[in-house]
Amino acid sequence: MNLMWFRSDLRSRDNPALFNACKQGPVMAVYFVCMQQWQQHGHGANKMVYLRESLSALQKNLAVLNIPLLVIDAGSFKKIPALLSDICQQHAIEQVFFNHEYELNESRRDQQVLKRLTQLGINSHAFHDQCLIAPGENLTQQGKYFSVFTPFKRAWIQKMAAQYQAPLSAPKKQAVLDLTCPAWPAKFMQLQASADLSDVKSGERALHQQLDDFIAQKITGYQAERDFPALNGTSHLSAALAAGVLSLRQCMHAALLENNGEFQSGRPGPDTWISELIWREFYKHIVQGFPHINRYQAFKTETDQIRWLDNPAHLKAWQEGKTGYPIVDAAMRQLLHTGWMHNRLRMVSAMFFTKNLLLDWRQGEMFFMQHLVDGDFSANNGGWQWSASTGVDAAPYFRMFNPTAQSEKFDPNGDFIRTWVPELRALNNKEIHNPGSAQRKTCAYPQPIVDYAASRARVLATFKALYGEQHD
Numbered sequence: 001m002n003l004m005w006f007r008s009d010l011r012s013r014d015n016p017a018l019f020n021a022c023k024q025g026p027v028m029a030v031y032f033v034c035m036q037q038w039q040q041h042g043h044g045a046n047k048m049v050y051l052r053e054s055l056s057a058l059q060k061n062l063a064v065l066n067i068p069l070l071v072i073d074a075g076s077f078k079k080i081p082a083l084l085s086d087i088c089q090q091h092a093i094e095q096v097f098f099n100h101e102y103e104l105n106e107s108r109r110d111q112q113v114l115k116r117l118t119q120l121g122i123n124s125h126a127f128h129d130q131c132l133i134a135p136g137e138n139l140t141q142q143g144k145y146f147s148v149f150t151p152f153k154r155a156w157i158q159k160m161a162a163q164y165q166a167p168l169s170a171p172k173k174q175a176v177l178d179l180t181c182p183a184w185p186a187k188f189m190q191l192q193a194s195a196d197l198s199d200v201k202s203g204e205r206a207l208h209q210q211l212d213d214f215i216a217q218k219i220t221g222y223q224a225e226r227d228f229p230a231l232n233g234t235s236h237l238s239a240a241l242a243a244g245v246l247s248l249r250q251c252m253h254a255a256l257l258e259n260n261g262e263f264q265s266g267r268p269g270p271d272t273w274i275s276e277l278i279w280r281e282f283y284k285h286i287v288q289g290f291p292h293i294n295r296y297q298a299f300k301t302e303t304d305q306i307r308w309l310d311n312p313a314h315l316k317a318w319q320e321g322k323t324g325y326p327i328v329d330a331a332m333r334q335l336l337h338t339g340w341m342h343n344r345l346r347m348v349s350a351m352f353f354t355k356n357l358l359l360d361w362r363q364g365e366m367f368f369m370q371h372l373v374d375g376d377f378s379a380n381n382g383g384w385q386w387s388a389s390t391g392v393d394a395a396p397y398f399r400m401f402n403p404t405a406q407s408e409k410f411d412p413n414g415d416f417i418r419t420w421v422p423e424l425r426a427l428n429n430k431e432i433h434n435p436g437s438a439q440r441k442t443c444a445y446p447q448p449i450v451d452y453a454a455s456r457a458r459v460l461a462t463f464k465a466l467y468g469e470q471h472d
């Protein structure tokens with residue numbers, strides 16, 4: 001008997017560990033629910049509920065293949081080596097299969113598991129699945145991890161073009177196993193999402209349809225539309241990618257089929273979408289290449305000298321979407337209500353938080369993680385540190401987004417603001433981005449919690465002091 005250990009790869013198709021396990025003989029599968037650990041990692045109910053829905057769909061798909069999936073309560077990672085070895089001994093498991101996870105705690109957990117399995121004389125096989133090129137295998141000429149995206153991407157494409165493989169199919173149906181799956185952990189079943197997740201699809205079939213629809217209807221216009229939050233111009237596949245219901249390879253493959261088999265064909269829509277998928281992979285490499293970022297440290301360690309402000313009132317206003325900056329508030333309310341936020345607005349909101357409020361990016365990162373249905377350490381940490389100018393290939397500290405200008409540019413008619421900040425609905429397309437004081441009073445909308453110009457000057461002075469540059 002072989003054991004497939006599912007983690008963030010909740011799918012039956014294009015799953016290298018599952019596919020290879022099934023080649024070896026009969027397979028049973030296990031998934032460990034680690035709510036205590038996930039909470040420590042800042043994951044909120046939206047993400048956990050999405051995992052539960054995805055697991056439930058996976059269990060049904062696996063049942064068709066006669067692969068039983070045990071869902072076991074582990075609480076935290078440290079219980080997994082013992083639980084896994086009990087299962088191995090109980091079911092006479094000869095080999096364990098899983099796909100790599102690159103974050104620090106996850107890697108440590110895997111080392112402990114491997115040690116235990118080796119002591120029991122059980123072979124284990126790990127596969128690279130979240131990345132098409134394994135972290136550590138796309139390096140600079142000096143043999144170092146890239147910390148800038150464009151050269152990473154250039155080298156990645158060159159390498160990938162030579163070794164690209166199409167996605168794997170689902171394994172073949174096996175003979176029925178005599179094994180009853182226990183009930184799922186009660187605490188996991190009782191979880192309630194804080195947002196309305198009714199638009200977030202789970203299950204491979206529905207998500208392949210969503211991917212196909214995006215490729216057929218939207219990818220051509222992606223580059224032109226992706227920055228406008230009122231347009232539904234992006235794929236909304238991030239939750240599926242984070243939980244592994246879809247693989248990066250499946251998304252890449254679908255895009256390549258549309259793009260003449262090329263990573264960069266000159267067609268702006270598919271080229272840009274492929275580039276975003278490579279960003280996802282880039283941040284996974286960063287997590288492994290620069291482990292200090294897993295320990296709440298900035299990638300640019302010198303920026304940990306910055307004395308971020310402690311301002312609970314500002315933090316609360318931002319969290320509740322009551323900063324008095326309409327585009328920021330609309331973004332935060334979208335997050336609270338749907339568990340998802342448009343990429344342009346994640347940048348606007350995170351930059352407002354770190355630059356204009358001068359709050360510690362770690363607090364913002366944590367809040368996003370608590371609410372995002374697609375919460376993913378590498379992408380979230382990467383996005384926050386990019387916005388805070390503390391990370392890899394980060395926005396230079398002096399190139400700040402002005403939220404009002406961003407709003408005028410990317411929500412020109414105020415449609416997005418009107419959806420999420422109904423108090424401002426009656427204002428015209430110009431005023432809605434920055435209502436006057438009297439309008440705010442009549443609309444019952446807050447005054448701005450910071451003055452833009454003063455807050456900009458404050459953060460510039462902070463960074464200049466850090467880098468020993470002259471103040472203006």
Ligand SMILES: Cc1cc2nc3c(=O)[nH]c(=O)nc-3n(C[C@H](O)[C@H](O)[C@H](O)COP(=O)(O)OP(=O)(O)OC[C@H]3O[C@@H](n4cnc5c(N)ncnc54)[C@H](O)[C@@H]3O)c2cc1C
Pocket residue numbers: 226234235236237238239241242276277279280281283341342343344346347350368372374375376377379380381382383384387
């Ligand atoms: C502050 C901040 C926090 C973020 N937190 C997360 C997070 O927790 N989880 C997450 O998946 N993404 C995160 N992102 C990246 C990005 O905003 C989302 O992936 C994207 O908005 C998801 O929508 P979509 O699926 O429609 O994306 P699409 O535009 O359709 O892109 C396709 C896929 O590419 C990947 N992708 C796109 N942009 C990025 C990017 N900048 N970095 C990494 N991967 C990317 C995602 O997997 C996405 O699903 C964050 C970005 C910022 C600025």
